[in-house]
Amino acid sequence: MTITTQSRPQRWDQPFGSDMTDGDVERLLTIPEIQAIEAKKFPSRISLAGILRNDARIMQYKAGDIVIREGDYGNSAFLILNGSLRVVLAPGLPGEMLGRRKIQKKNFWQALKQLWTQKISPEFRDVQRYNPESGLREAKDPGSAHVFLQDIPAILDSNKTAILEGGALFGELAALGRTPRTSTIFAETDSELLEIRWQGLREFRKYDQGWRRLIDERYRQNALKAHLGATSIFEHLDDSDLQEVADHTLFETYGTFDWHLSYKKMQGQDRVEGVKDEPEIARQGSYPDGVLMVRAGFARVSVQRGNGSQTITYLGAGDFYGADEIYKTWKGETDVSLKVTITALGYVEILRVPTKTIEKHLFAYWESGRQGGTRDGNPNPGKRRRIQDFFEQTLAEGALQEWAVQERFVNGTQAMLINLDRCVRCDDCVRACASTHDGNPRFVRHGKTFQNWMVANACMHCADPVCMIGCPTGAIHRSMSGGMVIINDDTCIGCETCANSCPYSNIRMVSIRDEGGQHILDPQNHKPIIKATKCDLCADQITGPACAFACPHDALNRVDFRDVTWGGETGGQ
Template identity: 30%
Template sequence: MNPAHGSVNRPVSLTIDGRQVTVPEGTTIFDAATRAFVRQAGDHNPIPILCHREHMTPVAVCRVCTVDVSVNGRQEFRLAPACQREVADGMEVRTHEASDRVRDAVKMLIELLLADYPDPEAARASRLTKQGQARGEGNDELIELAERLDVKAPRFFRSRRERPVDESSMVIAVDHNACILCDRCIRACNDVRENHVIGRTGKGYRSRIAFDLDDPMGDSSCVACGECMISCPTGALLSKHNVLTRPPSGTVTTEELAAHPLFAGVSRAFLDFNEGAVVRKRFKKGDVVCREGDYDATAFYIEDGEVEIFIGSPFKHVKDQRGLNSWNPFARVRKSSLAGRGEDRRDDEQEVEYISIDAPVVLRYDKPVATMGEGAIFGEMACMSSYPRSATVVAQTECTLLELGRNVLYILQRGKFSKAQLDDRYRQNALDNHLRGASVFARVARNEDEFKKLVEFLRPRVDLVRVNNGEVIFRQGDPADAYYLIRIGFVKVSQGRPGGEFVLSYLGPGKSFGEIGLMGHIPDIRELAPPGIRTATCTALDHVDLVRIKGEDFRLLLEQFPGVRKSFVEYAVTILKQNEQMIRRINEDSLGDFLQQGLMNAQSVLVLDLEKCTRCDECTKACADSHGGVTRLIREGLRFDKFLVASSCRSCLDPYCMVGCPVNSIRRRGSLEIIIEDWCIGCGKCAENCPYGNINMHPFPTGQAVIDDRTGRRVPVLQQKATTCDLCRELDGQPSCVYACPHDAAHRMKGSDLAREIGIVVSPPSIRST
């Protein structure tokens, strides 16, 4: 069961080969044995597997994980597949190491597999000749298992027919003779990577794996990610060494990585296939490692030395200065400039003390600089999800860093031993920083002694879970079982309403969710939300790392830390009331094609009545004059009957612009307008995400200057900032475009109001179950 969601599992006690084991309900026998017997790299689980891997959904194809099971002293007639069978109280499990019955059955299965397999010695010699360094001797899991159980040459007739060898791919060779149809490559391609290229074809003894519609691998839609090759237990899918003829400078060799503690337990085949994906870089003091706003698909691991991480962009927002223009009575503002929080206070502006970034540290708002040392990993979000860098990193001392490619980071996050290392480092070195960046813990963070107690309370109680892109963490109406903090990635929070789904918010690093369903016992919350159940659906939008606190630990936290309880209650009440106000404003009708145009999603569109409009362009001029010459609307767009929907911010119900901001500086007010906070680093991700082109990036002078190397002159430093229409909220709340229209042709209205104006047929609302 995915630990990111589902009900709280009670502990279950059983014995495996006489050893007492306690695991959560829902755990499989194989996973329970792993917990009991595998403590470090090199330890063996007494239950063998061929068709299964810990990160895959078990299918029990090969049955070599067979075990003998007794429940409450009663032995079951059939042997059970340990990869799929769940544990139960009082269960006694005997593996091949404790039961002759199981050992004989497993040996028989191995003999049957070897009967339709190339001669073990010849197969091994062939693989070592072609791929000696790629896979290493003894990396054929079937042969290893035969040796482990002392299975000699099979007693059965050996098949002599030669199956084809597919060499069409430039990256991977396919030896169908070595395939045992375990389906691991199929699940790796379809379930893990979601490429959906590999499947089975044929019947009976003609069965084999195939690519697309039985195309050669090189002619198929295979993207050569290598996941199938890494997953194959027998070498039926092999890496071709001529792909990387000259590794990049600084490449860390396979032998070095295999000996590195961070890569303990990682497959040698994977390391060889990804040779060149890990590069060792050395930096002198003052060297720039990466810059905020840049797009890179790598992460960094600090081997030695220290680096400084900071946000260099000024913490200022776009300010609209009030006043009348002498030559244009409709232009109420003459220019826009950058202003800090102290100079220009805005409604609904967030009061934050810490800013979450793509690193195991947070930055103070008043001093956005921090230091990271040996063992720290940063840049994970930029690497996994192609988001811009959230901060600039500079070497503070001479230091050595490993630059990790996406495939390598992915396998480190998934491997049992490497993940355990990363999780332990997070608990020891990064948990306190993460909690400081969460607003609900800000009150306690001001008292250092109390905050240390809080961190020590949570350190052994947090679980780190990873959720894949598109996976539902929990659904509206599910029982509430845990509270979550987001470490990496973005989560969509939505509610099912009559007529469809309404997006309440997008949450990024440093944000949290799931507390409302756990606080139904508190009177203030009970009045606003049903107790014990989820009030919304939360879905991962990319690779998301979550810190999970179980429900019982969360309630204990509220009991032991009154300051935290008060913060949570205030936050939950605010969110519930804000959501209620937003939902009250939604028109819940479904408008078919109108919805597909994105207009039903709009809460405030600029609509021009073309029968009244004289094309004087006063609306565009007024907007430009109100914002320093930078217009926030364009008199172009979709036409419906006599109405033109001009291009300006629509205050969407589902604001895509909020997804991907590396520093969480764009959000939605309770009144649905978008606000851009002053720590915007100008990366342009929000402008890129807006499907309607209604967020613009504009340069502003910072008051600083640098020397141009070519001319020797001082050149002013410009800072790019995101701007969008806020309905002139910072002026007087009356949109300048509407105010300036001399013919009453410009109006702001909801998309649903526009639909009624032009006579679009409204279908009856439908109830959507969640």
């Protein structure tokens, strides 16, 4: 294999908006929210103007255009330059209105109907279905296409909404915290918005006190308190105590938001290495200064072993670490240090609750004896094991887990794990998949292998669904009901953003065909119309994932790697 060389990609190689002009930047610098920023605090290589030029873009929305959708993942925040927008308050707009697929389980008869309704012709689509009036506002750049709402007065009538006016900032929490958007916002009038991608936002927060205060306060107010209250170690606290913890909690992000892009690139170059490449969150042997809680993303937990480091487990959203060590110190033990190294896998958002706060709010509670059990690890001791449990495991026992961490398969909640020692390569899974998807398979029965395990190229329905970032129409979304990531074929415009984002190559673009098997072409340029496809976990099937249901040899399972222990015991589904 010849090694191709390429200069390390530089920041701003690819500006966010391709048509930002100097005039635009000049104009932006005059608006009050930007004006308030002390430009000289920024280092010269990351100037404020540079950020505005490269990490931001000005977007025009027509009345009715949806700016962000509830449940979407986004990597950008919006500053309203002019116009007025509406936030749809709970219960929110129905999914169909947002361009999402309506999921309804088939009944027995409908399921059986698939026997004769499925087509031999691959990727057949009835083009009649793609209603041109479906509310898709096309743009020159497919990434900027919008879905718009048809009848604004009716929506305002039937939904509770709040108005957002010029100067308002929104979407920053989802952008920085990698959490789904909490509500839908659409333009009530034609509006102009400044969209700032997460890198720019991070710089603003880092170098400008005003923005930091703004962002952090909003975060503490809107999200953090609720989040903390939902964790096992703080669930006993009352409102004011919780507020105090929230006020003292530091939040940090590690790794890059777009880790999947660089990861894929590095994977392609065989340069994914492991612990030493990853941003370090805590180091083995150092003094604990607080409890680390993962709010989003994944963190690798490893220990030094021989000349390398052994990954023993990983932390996901909701997991925390360090309470035990601090507790021991608090009880008077000396020389207590962290037993593990924690590094960021991709992008991690960490909440660091300082020692003092922990001592005050947690240990006192532990001492009262009301809850002595759960300490480190995770909120569900019954289901998952604690970090301590992993110290004992042999290299062999941990190998699969370590591999899964290395390959980032831990991200998946429904990874397709095939036991090759049982698999007879009969392709029943693929055929079952095809017959539940109109004759089209939605995964490829190959993938990375480790010993006798294969993680096939089927959507893993990631906890951190990077594919959803940047979908212009919200066609790819997480189902509110089942939690699976699905693509609405009707609103997919074939921009390939999701397919390119998926670090596991589990989204495939297909060119759609008519009944005779002819490709359906764009009349403008005769390019085939393509659509993103992937496993939808058989969301509308009665049987659950047809692949696992159809495997005669019990070789294929859909698993969450947290539940996988050594020896092939899979607790999937």
